Amino acid sequence: MENARLSGWQMITLTFTFVCATTFLMLPGKLMEDAKQYSWIVCVWSFLYGLVLAGFWLYLSKLYPGKSLVQIAIQVLGKWAGGLIAILYILYFIQIASWVTRNLSDFMHNNLMPRTPLSIFNVVMLLVCAYAVVKGIESIAMVSELVTPYIIVAFWIPFTVMLKDWDLRTFHVPFDFHLWTTVLHTKYALAFPFMETIMFMMLFPFVKSRLKTAFFLGISSAGVVLSICVYMTIGILGVDRGSHLIYPVYTIFREMQFSGFLEHLEAILSINILLLLCLKLSLLFYCAVLGLCQLFKIERRDIVAFPLVWIISAYSLLFANVIENIEWIENYLFSYYMLFALIVPTILIIGSWLQTLYKIQRRDKPA
Template sequence: MEHAKLSAWQLFNLSMIFVIGTSYILLPGGLIADAKQYGWLVFVWATLYGVVLAGFWLYLSSKFPGLSIVQIAVQVLGKWAGGLVSLLYILLFIQIASWVTRNMSDFMHINLMPRTPVPVFHIMILIVCAYAVVKGIESIAMTCELLSVLLFLLFWIPMAVMLKEWDWGNFMVPGVFHPLETFLNTRYVLAFPFMEVVCFMMIFPFAERRLKFSFLSGIAFGGMNLTLGIYFTIGILGVDRASHLVYPVFIIFREMEFTNFIEHLESLLSINILLIVCMKLSLLFYCAVLAICQLFEIKQRAFVAYPLIWIISAYALLFTNIIENVEWTKKYLFEYYTLYAILIPAILIVFARMRKKGQFQGKETMT
């Protein structure tokens, strides 16, 4: 394993940026369409869910200090069963990396460079991410640490300027709020982004100190930012308009105007999105490469990282367009992620306890 150390602040920034990722450009439109003016409330309970789930993963990790989820699976379930579980997680990391790549390329293709083929965006960003993966997790963490505050300011200062367009009437849309029905219809928000954070079980061993606090607070702070983002979107654009837009936050920046000569700040948001997506994708890419190296005992990450560019790029072309991607996410993502985020970790905890109990009884019999 790579001999790297992550400080508490670095882990906080990584988890926060990962949660925000592509969520704040993809989720607002669909979420507001499903939950109307209560879309921000959905993110409140989704954030609570994400924090509780993260505590569940931390509990599993605490039973096997210094081991990643791949190493835990092999140790608990044995070489063959554990190897199969490890392969499933490798597939998961590659799939999420592919979806993030496609989300970024769709955004760039639709809003900025419609004549550029989508695979060009894939290759460009994946080459950069592969280089970051080869350099190691500390390089990714330091880049995130350097840019996180800047990206936060570049997003929220312009959003604060748009408060002049705020209309409290946007929260008075007629209709009855049904909590259970809304929860079921928006369960995809629990999966994306909070259940994806299971990939952090690959980098827990690198955390130097204050693992629990920095990880949980990073998820909570990221969820709070997304909640405020949804709230601002409703207040500025309104429910009806925001629910009919694929990228409502991008429209807010496009219509933003500081003075008569400073306007159309969507390029600022595009740079913001590109940097955040690069950091999230680099982390997912790193988890996939590290899992492969640990499972097959490969010493050089470069031997895995650069060929993986083509696999992720090809997998990212699975969906025909952004609408098909969004529909699949709403219908199947929560159920699919449940296997990796809840069921397998629960099985590992149960088997670990059974194994420990069996060893303890064996020692008692010998004595």
């Protein structure tokens, strides 16, 4: 395993950028369609759910300090069963990486460069991320540490300019709020992005201090920022209009004006999206490569990273378009993520308890 060290602050920025990346791009419009003016409340209970999951994974990690998720699976379940679980998690990271790749290439193709084929975006971004993976997690963390303040400032200062168009009457849409029905219709918000953060169990061994505080702060700060963003988007665009847009936040930036000559501020948001999604993609890519290296005892990351570029790029083209992607998220994502975020970690914790009980029984057994 790479001999790297991450500080608590780096863990916060990595978690923050990971949670925010595709969420700002894909989630607000769909939430406004399903939960109307209450979609910001869905964001609140989603990140609270994410904090509960974070505590669950931190407990599992505490049982096996210094070990990644792949190593824990092998130690608990053995070489063959644990190896199978490890392969499933590696495929899980590759799958999410392919979806992130497709989200970014769809955004670039639909809004900025419509004549450029999706495969060109995929390969260029993945080659950059593969280079970051080869350089190591410390390099990715330093980039995250550097760009996070810029992303926050460049997003929120222009966004607050649009408060002049914010209207409280947009929250008075005649829509009855039924808690359980809303939870069922928006359960994908629990999975995306908070169930994806189990990926950080691959990085826990690198954090030498304040791991719990950093992980909780990263998730909670991203959740609060997302809730505020959705709340402001409802007030600016309105529920009816916002729910019919694929990228409502991008529309806000495209329409805002500081003055008569300062326009097209969506370029700022495009840069932010590019930075955030490349960081998230680099993290997923790195965890997939790290898992393969740990499972098969491979010393060099480059011989794993660059072939994965073509696999992830090809996998990202399975969806016909962004609408099909959103429909899959709505209908199947929560159930699919449950296996990796809850069911398998529960099995690993129970297996750890059984191992401990067996050792105690053997120790207490008379000779």
